[in-house]
Amino acid sequence: MNVSTPQLPTTPRGFPQRLPSTRRGARLARLFAVEQLRTWPVPPGVVERAEAVIAELAANAALHGRVQGRDFRLTLTHDEATGTLRIEVADTLGEKTPVLGPLPAPDSETGRGLHLIAALADRWGTELHASVGKTVWAELDGQEHG
Secondary structure, three states, rough: OOOOEEEEEEEOEEEEEEEEHHHHHHHHHHHHHHHHHHHHHHHHHHHHHHHHHHHHHHHHHHHHOOOOOEEEEEEEEEEOOOOOOEEEEEEOOOOOOOOOOOOOOOOOOOOHHHHHHHHOOOEEEEOOOOOOOEEEEEEOOOOOOO
């Protein structure tokens, strides 16, 4: 007789963090997130991709989504069953939604952030909030990126 131990369903792990809409807040978002991801069963290559995506999304929230006196929110969700890591950065400026435009000129110092996110994330998008603001999200599948 084969008796197996019942497995409890895994629930997604979450990490919400509210941070000031400043360069320092964006830097802290990256640092806090990487520290948290290292405690979860996330492959190192996924953590590296996530670090770059978080840095870019948080910097965009602090620079382009900033409303004086309002914070932005970083939320990480890891679904162990699928291995998917979801990164969400919400700010209170819904009028300015990110658009992936053409690549900037080689000597341009800006304009590559969303291209970086598109290259590193398996999926990404924007959700407008009914009340105020938006959430820009990116999902990274659990395997190493090719």
